[in-house]
Amino acid sequence: MIQLSICIPTYNFGKFIGLTLDSLLPQVCSGVEVIVLDGGSIDDTADVVSIRQREYPMLTYHHQNFRGGIDRDIEKVVSMAQGQYCWLFSADDIMLPGAVNKILEAIKSNYDVYICEHVLCNLKMDPIRKHPPFNKMSGSRLFNLGEASQRKEYFRSARTSEAFFSFLSGPIFKKTIWDSASIPESFRDTCWIVAGHLLSMVSKGLTVNYLGETLLHKRGENDSFSDRGMVNRYRIAIEAFHHVGNSLFGKFSEEAFHIRRVLQLDIPVRYLMLAKLRATENQDREGIKVLNRLVIMHYADPSLSNWMKYALYKTAFPFTIKMYLDFKKLWRKT
Known part of the structure; x- marks a missing residue:
């Protein structure tokens, strides 16, 4: 056996x-x-x-x-x-x-x-x-x-x-x-x-x-x-996992809420900002549209924290994101 x-x-x-x-x-x-x-x-x-x-x-x-x-x-x-x-x-x-x-x-x-x-x-x-x-x-x-x-x-x-x-x-x-x-x-x-x-x-x-x-x-x-790019990777993580949770427990259930909560921890806003930078550098307009939709979904549950993270993503210009990443690399070296 x-x-x-x-x-x-x-x-x-x-x-x-x-x-x-x-x-x-x-x-x-x-x-x-x-x-x-x-x-x-x-x-x-x-x-x-x-x-x-x-x-x-x-x-x-x-x-x-x-x-x-x-x-x-x-x-x-x-x-x-x-x-x-x-x-x-x-x-x-x-x-x-x-x-x-x-x-x-x-x-x-x-x-x-x-x-x-x-x-x-x-x-x-x-x-x-x-x-x-x-x-x-x-x-x-x-x-x-x-x-x-x-x-x-x-x-x-x-x-x-x-x-x-x-x-x-x-x-x-x-x-x-x-x-x-x-x-x-x-x-x-x-x-x-x-x-x-x-x-x-x-x-x-x-x-x-x-x-x-x-x-x-x-x-x-x-x-x-990630073989089809960063934006598609986040689509799998956010949209697809939301679909599983919402289908099994209902979108407004506590179970589905906690699934969405931990996904926000798995994919913090800095990851999404980096994806925004890469899509902009590659002139991937369709990718940016998909990413914007995913970010709205990611932070849809009403809370001050979610509002602030969405606002940070939305207002961050690609050059400011790049400056932040360059500074972070420099700080790590020192």
């Missing part, structure tokens, strides 16, 4: 996936499988994986000759899993020693979802800082999100969108819970299919065990959602 399926969707990550597999395969024991779904890579991903398959028979590799998109590839690799629980894992992250055993021990309690922490790193995997998904929460905590008071505490305590399952490698979930989720087709074009599946089960009484332990290093500066 397979207890845990480590599921890795990938596309053209041949230069990263070898290190990822090397970090987790030596930890794999009886009752654990590793599945790599290659969404049509044209690099050396297949060769990198096949080398590891010779030593680790529990590693399986599936290559499809088309790009299904991240949402559909995630659903497909989970559908291949035979484990009671699935741990979706990014093809460029590094699993820390002992992580698999800790998860195997944790899932004996049979809750629906387990959330681990990670250390944020740069592209070279030099550690930068811890990145906890909750505020002022130390040690393990259990929440039944079907119970109103516990759901309020969970949503109010969220520090980043990772509390709402935005980070691929963060949650470990029961496969039957995933399979039971009924989601609209529109979620499969958001890049947030994991959040869609798991958040859709909140009303059913989803039990979430926050482990409070760091089990992996996350590679930064390698955001595959």
Whole structure:
């Protein structure tokens, strides 16, 4: 019987996936499988994986000759899993020693979802800082999100969108819970299919065990959602995640409000001002229009803080933004 399926969707990550597999395969024991779904890579991903398959028979590799998109590839690799629980894992992250055993021990309690922490790193995997998904929460905590008071505490305590399952490698979930989720087709074009599946089960009484332990290093500066530019990246983060939250809980619900709140923390106004500068420098008028619409959406909830941030974005001229960035670089050097 397979207890845990480590599921890795990938596309053209041949230069990263070898290190990822090397970090987790030596930890794999009886009752654990590793599945790599290659969404049509044209690099050396297949060769990198096949080398590891010779030593680790529990590693399986599936290559499809088309790009299904991240949402559909995630659903497909989970559908291949035979484990009671699935741990979706990014093809460029590094699993820390002992992580698999800790998860195997944790899932004996049979809750629906387990959330681990990670250390944020740069592209070279030099550690930068811890990145906890909750505020002022130390040690393990259990929440039944079907119970109103516990759901309020969970949503109010969220520090980043990772509390709402935005980070691929963060949650470990029961496969039957995933399979039971009924989601609209529109979620499969958001890049947030994991959040869609798991958040859709909140009303059913989803039990979430926050482990409070760091089990992996996350590679930064390698955001595959940025391949079509910064403005489109923020469209995915803001517009698409709003769509998931508003569809599941209602636009004026407290749950959707807290999803919007943490997105503002994930994407501060200085990021949006930088995007405005870049779009202006590239004479991307359409990009500026899209960005302006996203900023209105981002700060739509009425508050003095939101009004001030929107006003700062709106009134900042590109040359003043550039002066600020140049000064910041100079200050860092000194």
